[in-house]
Amino acid sequence: MSGNIDSGGRIHPGDPVVVDRYTPGARANHWVTAICLILLALSGLALFTPSLFFLTGLFGGGQTTRAIHPWIGVVLFLSFSGLFFRFWKLNLWKREDGEWIAHAGDLVAGHEERMPEVGKYNAGQKMVFWGMSLLIIVLIASGLTIWDEYFFAYTTIPTKRIAVLVHAISAVLIISVWIVHVYAAIWVRGTMGAMTKGQVTGGWAWRHHRKWLKDLVTADRQR
Amino acid sequence: MYPPLPNPGTGPSAPKFGEKDLVRRSASTVTPPAQRQTQVAKLIDVSKCIGCKACQSACQEWNDLREEVGTNDGTYNNAHDLTPASLTVMRFTEWDNPETGNLEWLIRKDGCMHCEDPGCLKSCPAPGAIVQYSNGIVDFDHTKCIGCGYCVKGCPFNIPRISKVDNKAYKCTLCSDRVAVGQGPACQKACPTQAIVFGPKDDMKKWADGRIADLKSRGYKTAGLYDPQGVGGTHVMYVLQHADKPEIYAGLPNNPRISPVVELWKGLTKYTGLAVMGAVAAFGFVHHMIAGPNKVSAEDEANASKLAGGKS
Ligand code: HEM
Ligand code: SF4
Ligand code: SF4
Numbered sequence: 125m126s127g128n129i130d131s132g133g134r135i136h137p138g139d140p141v142v143v144d145r146y147t148p149g150a151r152a153n154h155w156v157t158a159i160c161l162i163l164l165a166l167s168g169l170a171l172f173t174p175s176l177f178f179l180t181g182l183f184g185g186g187q188t189t190r191a192i193h194p195w196i197g198v199v200l201f202l203s204f205s206g207l208f209f210r211f212w213k214l215n216l217w218k219r220e221d222g223e224w225i226a227h228a229g230d231l232v233a234g235h236e237e238r239m240p241e242v243g244k245y246n247a248g249q250k251m252v253f254w255g256m257s258l259l260i261i262v263l264i265a266s267g268l269t270i271w272d273e274y275f276f277a278y279t280t281i282p283t284k285r286i287a288v289l290v291h292a293i294s295a296v297l298i299i300s301v302w303i304v305h306v307y308a309a310i311w312v313r314g315t316m317g318a319m320t321k322g323q324v325t326g327g328w329a330w331r332h333h334r335k336w337l338k339d340l341v342t343a344d345r346q347r
Numbered sequence: 348m349y350p351p352l353p354n355p356g357t358g359p360s361a362p363k364f365g366e367k368d369l370v371r372r373s374a375s376t377v378t379p380p381a382q383r384q385t386q387v388a389k390l391i392d393v394s395k396c397i398g399c400k401a402c403q404s405a406c407q408e409w410n411d412l413r414e415e416v417g418t419n420d421g422t423y424n425n426a427h428d429l430t431p432a433s434l435t436v437m438r439f440t441e442w443d444n445p446e447t448g449n450l451e452w453l454i455r456k457d458g459c460m461h462c463e464d465p466g467c468l469k470s471c472p473a474p475g476a477i478v479q480y481s482n483g484i485v486d487f488d489h490t491k492c493i494g495c496g497y498c499v500k501g502c503p504f505n506i507p508r509i510s511k512v513d514n515k516a517y518k519c520t521l522c523s524d525r526v527a528v529g530q531g532p533a534c535q536k537a538c539p540t541q542a543i544v545f546g547p548k549d550d551m552k553k554w555a556d557g558r559i560a561d562l563k564s565r566g567y568k569t570a571g572l573y574d575p576q577g578v579g580g581t582h583v584m585y586v587l588q589h590a591d592k593p594e595i596y597a598g599l600p601n602n603p604r605i606s607p608v609v610e611l612w613k614g615l616t617k618y619t620g621l622a623v624m625g626a627v628a629a630f631g632f633v634h635h636m637i638a639g640p641n642k643v644s645a646e647d648e649a650n651a652s653k654l655a656g657g658k659s
Contacts, residue, residue, distance in 0.1 A: 140648040141655045171472040171495060173617055174374035186473050186493030187514060234638050272496035272509060282606070285500050289612040296620035300627045307631035312641045326651025327643040341655055 128243030128339040130214060135344050141326025143340065145244075145318040153206045154319055160200035165299050167193040172292060194271045201264045208257055214244045215254065220335075221247035241334040252305045259298040266291035349544045349554055352531045362527035364480050371479040373471035384482040388548035389521065389532060391456050392558055392586040393596065394567070395542035398423060398437055398454040402534030402543060406435050409522065409533035431510035431517040434458055435534060438597035447566075455585070455596040456534070456543070459506045459519035461485045463579030466605040467518075469613055470501025476516075483548065483582035484521045492516050501613075503578060503603040521582065551584060558586045577604035 132150065136142040146154070167189045170179035183189040220240045224247040230238040231248075239246075245253070269279050269287035279287070309315045314328040329337035363384075370379045407413060412432040417425055426433040435458035442451045465485045468477040476491040477498065487498075487507075494514030498507040507516045522532035530536070531545035544554060555572045562570035571590025574580045585599070593599040 135655050137652075137655055139652070141651045171493075171497075173621060174472065174474060177374060177472065177474055180493070186491070190493045190495045191514070232634065232638070234641070236641070270496070270500075272499070273494075273514070276496070276509075281500060281505060282608075285606055285608040285612070288497070288500055289608055289616065292612060292616050292620065296616075296623055299624050303624065303627045303631060307635075311631070311635055311638075314643050325643060325648060326655055327645075327648030330651040330654065331643050331647040337651065337654065344655075 127218075128214070128335045129343060130244070133244075133336070133340045133343075135326070135340055142323050143326055143329045143337065144322060145324050146322045148322065150207075150210055151319055151322055153203060153210065157200060157203040157207055160196050160203060161298075161302060163196050164193060164200060165295070165302070167196070168295050169299075172295070191273070194267055194273075197264060197267050201260060204256070204260050211245075211253060212257075215250045217247075217250065218243070221250060224248075236331065241338075242332075242336070243339070244333055244336040246332070248304075248308065252301055252308075255301045256298065256305075259294050259301065262294045263291060263298065266294065349541055349546070352529070352536075352545070355528050355530060360528055363529060364482055364527055368481045369478050370481045371465070371468055372475050373468045373477040374474040380481055382481075384480070386483045386548040387521075387526060387546065387582060388483065388551040389461075389535060389543060389545045389583045390551040390555055390586065391583065392542045392544075392555075393453060393455055394558070394562055394570075394586060394588050395540045396437075396454045396456065397540055397542070398439065398452075399539065400425075400437055401537040401539060402456060403433065403435055403437060405533040405537030406519075407432070409525070410434065410520075429457065429506065429508055429518075431508045431512070434517065434519040440595060440597050442595050451588070453588075453596050455599060457597065459485065459521070459583065460504050460575075460578070461519075461521050461582035462503075463581065464605065466501035466503050466578070466609060467498035467507055467516075468501075469605060470497040470609060472497055480523070482526070484523050484526065485582075486520050486523045487516055487518060489513075489515045489517075501605065501609050503600060503605060519583075548582065555584065555586050562586070562588055573599070575600075575603050577602050 132144060132147045134144045136144075166179050167183055169176045170183075170189055171177075177186075180186045180189040183192055220242055223240045224242060227239050228248070230236070266287040268275055270284050270291060272284075309319075312332060314324055318324050326337065329340075368380055368384055369377050370383070371377065412434070414426050414430065414432045417427065419425070420427055423439040424436065426436050429436055435456055438455045438457050440453040440455070442453050444451050461483055462485065463483065465477070465479060468479060468485060471477045472495060473491050473493045476488055476493070477485065478488060479485045492515040494509055494516065496509050496516070498516050499505075499509065507518045509516055522530070525532060532543075535543040535545040544551065546554075552572065552574070559570045559572060567588045569589050569591040571587060573585035573587050573590060573593055585596075587593060587596065589595060593601050
C-alpha cells in the first residue's frame with residue numbers, strides 16, 4: 125500500500141465512478157464526535173457569555189448544563205481519540221503540503237487546478253486535524269482542572285483561574301476551526317457524502333485528492 | 348461603647364431595600380437606582396475579639412445551618428475552614444512579635460468582605476445569581492445559582508463555597524434579611540465585646556478612628572483600618588493592630604484586587620472571542636456568496652472514469 129491510502133478505500137466502476145472513503149465505523153465515530161462537539165459548544169457558550177445563557181434551556185437549565193458539559197467532554201475526548209488513531213497516519217505532513225499552503229489563495233479564488241495534487245487529506249484538512257487534536261488535549265486538561273464537582277481539591281484557585289482562561293480561549297479556537305471544517309464540507313460540493321454514505325464520486329476524488337485516487341486505482345489493479 | 352441598634356417593632360414592616368436597589372447583577376446590565384441607599388459596613392475590631400465564637404454560633408443559628416461535628420486539629424480553629432454551613436469562621440494565629448518579643452494571639456473573623464467591586468459577581472455566568480444592593484451588600488440568589496464555581500475563582504478572598512448537597516454557592520449575606528428590617532447582622536448582635544459593630548460605613552470609619560487612636564496610645568504604632576481600595580473598599584472592615592502586615596492575620600491579603608487573569612477572562616477574552624468566531628463564520632458566508640460552490644465538473648468525472656477505467 126502506498127503512503128496516500130488506507131485499507132478502507134475501494135473503487136467501484138460505473139457512471140460516475142464511486143470511491144469508498146470512510147468505513148461505517150469511521151463514520152459512526154465521526155458523528156459521535158461531531159454531536160459531542162456541538163453539544164459542548166452550545167453548553168459552553170451558554171456560560172461563556174450572558175447573551176447566550178438562554179442556551180442552558182436546551183439542556184434542562186443552568187444546573188444540568190453545568191453538570192453535563194464536562195461529561196460530554198469526556199465522551200468527546202474518548203471518541204476523538206478513536207478518530208485520531210484512525211486518521212493520524214494520513215495526516216502526517218508531506219512535501220506537497222507546503223506547496224499547497226503557498227497556493228491556498230488560488231483555492232479560495234477558485235483556481236483549484238493550480239494546486240498541487242494531494243493524497244487523502246490536503247494541508248488545510250491536516251491543519252484542522254492537528255488543530256483539533258491539540259485543542260482537545262488542552263480542553264480536556266483545562267476542563268478537568270475546573271471540574272470542581274469532583275476535582276476541586278487537586279489544584280489551587282490561581283491554577284483554576286488560568287485553566288478557565290485557557291479553556292475559554294481554546295474553546296473559541298476549536299469552535300472557529302470547527303466552523304472552517306463545516307464550511308469546507310459545505311463549500312466543496314460532494315464532500316458530505318463521504319461522511320453520510322461513506323462514498324464520494326471519482327470526479328470529486330480526481331478534483332480534490334488526485335494522488336489518493338491514483339494510488340487507489342493502482343492498489344486496485346494489484347489486487 | 349457603640350450605641351446598640353434598637354430592636355425592631357413586632358408588627359410587619361416593608362423591607363428597606365430590594366430589587367429596585369440593585370447596583371450590580373451578575374451576567375446582566377442594570378440601571379442603578381437614582382438614589383443610592385446609605386452605605387453600610389460591618390467593622391470587626393480584631394484587637395477586641397476574645398475568640399468566643401458567639402458570632403459563629405449566632406450565624407449558624409440565624410441562617411439555620413449546622414456544621415458537622417469536626418475534629419480537633421490542635422488549634423482553636425473550628426470549623427477549620429469556611430464551608431457551606433460555616434459562613435464565618437474565627438482564624439487563630441499565634442504571632443511572635445519580633446519587636447516586642449511578645450506572643451500575640453491574633454483572632455480574625457473570616458467571611459465575605461462585601462467588596463465594592465466584587466470579583467465573585469464579575470465572574471458569575473448566571474443572570475441574577477449574585478446581586479449587589481446600593482447599600483453595599485453582595486448577596487447570592489440560590490434559586491439562580493448553577494454551581495459552576497466561577498465565583499470561587501473570581502473572589503480575591505477565597506470566600507464562596509459550593510455545597511456538595513445542592514451544588515450551589517454559599518457565603519455570608521451580611522444578614523441582608525435582617526438589615527432589610529433595620530437590624531444589624533446576627534454576629535454583631537451576639538458579640539459580647541463589641542468587636543463587631545455595624546452601621547453606616549462613614550460612621551464605622553469614624554468609630555474605627557477612635558479605636559485606632561486608642562491602640563496607638565497603647566503602643567500599637569501601626570494599628571489601622573483594613574478597607575482595601577484595590578477592590579473599591581469593602582463593606583466588612585477590620586481594625587488591625589498591625590495594619591501594615593495584614594497577611595499575619597491568617598493570610599489576609601495585602602492589597603487584594605480581582606486577579607488580572609480573571610479580568611482577562613471576563614473582559615478581553617469574551618469580546619475578542621465572540622468577534623473571532625463571528626468573523627470566521629462571516630468569512631464563510633461571504634466567500635460562499637462571492638465564489639459560489641466548488642462543484643465537481645463533468646470533465647472531472649470523465650477523467651476519473653478514464654483513470655479507473657483502465658481496470659477490468
Ligand atoms: C474535553 C473535555 C472538556 C471538559 C472536561 C470540559 C469541562 C468544562 C468545565 C468543568 C467547565 C466549567 C463549567 C461547568 O462546570 O460545566 C467548562 C466551561 C466551558 N467549556 Fe468545557 N470542557 C471540555 C470540552 C469543551 C469543548 C470541546 C468546548 C468547545 C467546543 C468547551 C467549551 C467550553 C466553554 C465555552 C466554557 C465556558 C468558559 C467560560 O465561561 O468562559 N469545552 N468546560
Ligand atoms: S457557583 Fe453560582 S453564584 Fe457562583 S458563579 Fe456559579 S452561578 Fe454564580
Ligand atoms: S469577598 Fe469574595 S465573595 Fe465576598 S463580595 Fe468580595 S469577591 Fe464576593
